[in-house]
Amino acid sequence: MADSHGPLAHHFDSLEQQYESARLGMWTFLITEVMMFGGLFLGYVVYRTKYPDLFVAGSHHLDITLGAFNTVVLIVSSLTMAMAVHAAQEGRRARIIGYLWLTLLLGGTFLGVKVVEYSHKFHDHLIPGAHFQWHGAGDPVGPIQLFFGYYFLMTGLHAVHMIIGAGLLLWLIRLASKNRFSAEFFTPVEMVGLYWHFVDIVWIFLFPLLYLIGRHG
Amino acid sequence: MSEPAPATNYLNWNYSIRSWLLTTDHKRIGLLYLMGVTFFFAIGGLMASLFRMELATPAGNLVTADTYNKLFTLHGVVMIFFFLVPSVPGVLGNFVLPIMIGAKDVAFPRLNLASWYVYIIGGCITLYVAVTGGLDTGWTFYTPYSSTYANTKVITAALGVFITGFSSILTGLNFIVTTHKLRAPGMTWMRLPLFVWAIYATSLIMVLATPVLAITIALIAIERATGIGIFDPAIGGDPVLFQHMFWFYSHPAVYIMILPSMGVMSELIACFCRRRIFGYSFVAASSLAIAIIGFFVWGHHLFVSTQSPYAGMVFSFLSFLVAIPSAVKAFNWTATMYKSSVSWQTPMVYAMGFMGLFLIGGLTGLFLANLAVDIHLHDTYFVVAHFHYIMVGGALMGYLGGLHYWWPKITGKLYPEWWGKFSALTVFIGFNLTFMPQFVLGFMGMPRRYYSYPVEWQALNVLSSAGATILGVGYLIPMIYLIWSLKNGKPAPANPWGAKGLEWTTPSPPPMHNFEQTPIVTEEAYAYGNEGHGHG
Amino acid sequence: MNKLFNFFPESASTVAGPLDSLIWFLIGLTIFFTLGIGLTCIYFAVRYRRRHVDEQPVQIEGNLKLEMLWTIIPLIIALGTFYWGTRMFLGMITRPPDAVPIYVVGKQWMWKIQHPDGRREINQFHIPIGTKFQLIMTSEDVIHSFYIPAFRVKMDVVPGRYSTIWFEATKEGVYHLFCTQYCGTSHSAMVGKVIVMSPAAYEEWLAGQSVGRKETMVEAGTRLFTERACVTCHDGRTGAQGPLMRGVFGKPVELSNGQVVVADESYVRESILKPQAKLVKGFQPVMPTFAGQLNEEQILQLIAYIRSIQSAEGTTGGQTK
Structure with a gap:
């Protein structure tokens, strides 16, 4: 959010004040994100409590291997993102760009796997709506659609955040190759880092909630 | 008293439309908001006058039932999301908050401009809905009516509200960071003007509650589009879950609307009594207390919606509790006037009007917080009257008072004092005539959102509609003389009211970056005793 | 026409009188505080009006005792009103046994x-x-x-x-x-x-x-119970595919997942429309759904019947008249 036309925007007194503002702004933004995902989690909890068996049944239609693979991918991407921030603090341009590309690659992998998963659901007619088909217990127009509804809503909203994150990474790479960052000014890298970690943490909650219900015993 | 105004200020440095539409100056953005909220207020007011006309007779005869339902729905949506929520923070907050704390701008100026555009886009979508089929769900969007049964443009309207929500979130975020990080040297937290405290508390609510509204409204749109039974019990959902999620935002939203006006009140009373606000720290703390407790009272909207009676008891208890900080504010404002020097200028007349209307609005809230009484009064005209006393009597009076107070600073022009007082009085009388009868109607059992009603209630309804006419005139007068003053008003000195506060140390209108040099604050807010030892 | 200027609602039930006392108390409270604070404000504004432009009033910072006073007194009033209203509310929602x-x-x-x-x-x-x-x-x-x-x-x-x-x-x-x-x-x-x-x-x-006049609610329910063949599984024979209905209503029921629920109106309704949602322990999920085949009124008749065979067990219900 800092001004891209020069490190210090006119209304700040110092780079430090600007950095502190950006950081507080980012954290506040992440709190709003928590509240927004929170609304979805609340609905999920209510309906899982209301229809525990159907949520377990729905969960068995998710691909646990792909889900676990994606979890690992995202955790590693968080590591590479942290390394990029570290490199930025040291002002090492080549390493920033390298780690950012790596993070982008891992994020892209995650999204690619997600596309594969979504297309499986599409193939199996598990997309809620008119073409939904369900062969297990329970009424196909009833609550079982809620499980898949929440699956698509939660992972979909997460994927939207991933896509935005990927865009931000590209923006950083462009800035870094123009040599905009230095050991004194690396605020954008750190802010995107915070965002990226947040999006990863959301997935850390989504994976067990959606994929692992009823597989603990 | 007044220093000669410098040649260039934030208004005249560039007249091009481009310089307005791409401005990142918080003062110009404040004026953009002023145009936006005035436009939407006019639209919402027009709708209200139409359905008040309809309600002058017991039978429906002016418009059809469907049109009537669309009118009150859009009146609510427009007035709440596009007028009340952005009014004081967007216009007055944007304009004076940075100057009050000695900053050159808000923390994220471009984000600030983006907020305005997001607001306008949301507004345009809502207008599009209004002219192409309307919305008839009530501004509360209750499910399953909104998600399954309504035949109007629910998805598009939901999109409009969803988008506007982000304007509110980004504005709140900007004010929080600005207040934390951009205060001038010496401007400690306990030296902040109470308006800044109020806007800060409001911003906390905006940031925490609005995302929940956004996702809730999005869920309705998704349910309508895909048929997942999120809120429709016929396909597995829970309609009351919607009410919980909706009111988790919408009750705190009441405080988004009233807290900033309470902040304006503190400024007005201090200035026109020449007195530091009595119990400054209690008034500041009560803003935060309202913001925090306000998050835990949403269930008092669900006393008769099959919520568990025990949950009802907890929510009732907390609702009584949230009344206390408001009472503390009222007592402190009154005490501030004791042995002070009260000047009866226009903003003070508005402030006195606020006191009267807000007291009635707040105290009638006790009826609705009360479990037993709410069973009788819930969803009757009593509720309508109560929240109009808070949100129009309170929030709007505060907004108008603040606008009159800072108008000389914003435009550099003075408005005719006599007309100002006259309009304040007209609004006060018209308001009471409109809404006092509605308390009686509600007590007698007239349900809200009724297109036709039993004949025995006609007298009170005619009285209310007549009052609305006076109220409408009361709102029209300031619009006319304020616009008139832009060209014909006398030039305003830097500090026309003899007020304290950094915004009165800059010329009227202020220069582009507010201060030539960052001011250094050496005294408390409202230091009216130390005449001659100004700021800096 | 005198009805036009009547500002008080009729009171025609047992709760109306006591509730109105509470409402009148609140109206009194509202008038007292509005006039009290409002008139004080007006009095101050007139008594201490600015007499010349440069007038400087004495500065008063605040007073902790006063702050305490006007925090605690409203708090006590609020809590008293809360107690009054909540007690009445509990009386209003608790169903008398002979209703x-x-x-x-x-x-x-x-x-x-x-x-x-x-x-x-x-x-x-x-x-x-x-x-x-x-x-x-x-x-x-x-x-x-x-x-x-x-x-x-x-x-x-x-x-x-x-x-x-x-x-x-x-x-x-x-x-x-x-x-x-x-x-x-x-x-x-x-x-x-x-x-x-x-x-x-x-x-x-x-x-x-x-x-x-048609059949009573219970009669209609009894007829539906036979017509829709509920009776073939829910008659309590040994080896029956469904649980016995006699004496179930209002009692706790253990479900197949170990949960215990009370067999109230909502549970019976859900079990008719979504039989597999809350399965009674010891039974297979074999019951078909009746969603779309019974309307809300017929479901209420079945509930009335199930309720009646509960009361036939001993307690006297007032509904089978």
Whole structure:
């Protein structure tokens, strides 16, 4: 959010004040994100409590291997993102760009796997709506659609955040190759880092909630 | 008293439309908001006058039932999301908050401009809905009516509200960071003007509650589009879950609307009594207390919606509790006037009007917080009257008072004092005539959102509609003389009211970056005793 | 025409009187504080009006004792009012044991009322004074709200679940019945009349109605129970595929997942429409759904029947008359 036309925007007194503002702004933004995902989690909890068996049944239609693979991918991407921030603090341009590309690659992998998963659901007619088909217990127009509804809503909203994150990474790479960052000014890298970690943490909650219900015993 | 105004200020440095539409100056953005909220207020007011006309007779005869339902729905949506929520923070907050704390701008100026555009886009979508089929769900969007049964443009309207929500979130975020990080040297937290405290508390609510509204409204749109039974019990959902999620935002939203006006009140009373606000720290703390407790009272909207009676008891208890900080504010404002020097200028007349209307609005809230009484009064005209006393009597009076107070600073022009007082009085009388009868109607059992009603209630309804006419005139007068003053008003000195506060140390209108040099604050807010030892 | 200037609602039920006392107390409180603070403000504003432009009043910082005083006194008043209202509320929602059940179904835009003896009324509701009634209500479409101002009772009528209220009328007359939850185009036409009669007049009305009288709620439920073949599985034979219905109503039931639920109206309704949602322990999920085959009124008749065979076990229910 800092001004891209020069490190210090006119209304700040110092780079430090600007950095502190950006950081507080980012954290506040992440709190709003928590509240927004929170609304979805609340609905999920209510309906899982209301229809525990159907949520377990729905969960068995998710691909646990792909889900676990994606979890690992995202955790590693968080590591590479942290390394990029570290490199930025040291002002090492080549390493920033390298780690950012790596993070982008891992994020892209995650999204690619997600596309594969979504297309499986599409193939199996598990997309809620008119073409939904369900062969297990329970009424196909009833609550079982809620499980898949929440699956698509939660992972979909997460994927939207991933896509935005990927865009931000590209923006950083462009800035870094123009040599905009230095050991004194690396605020954008750190802010995107915070965002990226947040999006990863959301997935850390989504994976067990959606994929692992009823597989603990 | 007044220093000669410098040649260039934030208004005249560039007249091009481009310089307005791409401005990142918080003062110009404040004026953009002023145009936006005035436009939407006019639209919402027009709708209200139409359905008040309809309600002058017991039978429906002016418009059809469907049109009537669309009118009150859009009146609510427009007035709440596009007028009340952005009014004081967007216009007055944007304009004076940075100057009050000695900053050159808000923390994220471009984000600030983006907020305005997001607001306008949301507004345009809502207008599009209004002219192409309307919305008839009530501004509360209750499910399953909104998600399954309504035949109007629910998805598009939901999109409009969803988008506007982000304007509110980004504005709140900007004010929080600005207040934390951009205060001038010496401007400690306990030296902040109470308006800044109020806007800060409001911003906390905006940031925490609005995302929940956004996702809730999005869920309705998704349910309508895909048929997942999120809120429709016929396909597995829970309609009351919607009410919980909706009111988790919408009750705190009441405080988004009233807290900033309470902040304006503190400024007005201090200035026109020449007195530091009595119990400054209690008034500041009560803003935060309202913001925090306000998050835990949403269930008092669900006393008769099959919520568990025990949950009802907890929510009732907390609702009584949230009344206390408001009472503390009222007592402190009154005490501030004791042995002070009260000047009866226009903003003070508005402030006195606020006191009267807000007291009635707040105290009638006790009826609705009360479990037993709410069973009788819930969803009757009593509720309508109560929240109009808070949100129009309170929030709007505060907004108008603040606008009159800072108008000389914003435009550099003075408005005719006599007309100002006259309009304040007209609004006060018209308001009471409109809404006092509605308390009686509600007590007698007239349900809200009724297109036709039993004949025995006609007298009170005619009285209310007549009052609305006076109220409408009361709102029209300031619009006319304020616009008139832009060209014909006398030039305003830097500090026309003899007020304290950094915004009165800059010329009227202020220069582009507010201060030539960052001011250094050496005294408390409202230091009216130390005449001659100004700021800096 | 004198009705035009009547500013007090009729009070025609047992709760109306006590509730009005509380409302009058609150009105008094509102007037007291509004006038008290408002007049003080006006007095200060006049008494201490600015007499010349440069006037400087003495500065007063604040006073901790006063702050405490005006925090604690409102708090005490608020808590007292909370206690008063909550106690009354508990009385208003707790169903008296001898209340006669009446079944209400709301739909866009009418109220359908079914008396225990099977008589139906639409947007009209005849009751005698001196008898307690419990309303068991549900909706066929959106949320409605059942409101009789003269009785001071109101409760949302929510699709997919049952809500209840009770009242006892005390005064003969014709009163308004309103829907107070906005429900679409004709929301304001979803109104009716409550006709409160003396017990004698009520008996007469009953007799006059008996010409076209149909079966009672319980009779209808009994017939449905056989017609829809519920009886083949729920008759309590050893080896029957479904649990016995006799004596179940209102009792806790253990489910196949170990949960325990109370077999109330909502549970019976859910088990008819979504049999697999909460399966009783020891039974297979073999029951077909009756969703779309039974309407809300028929489900209420089945509930009335299941309720009646519960009371036949011993406790005296007032509904099988």
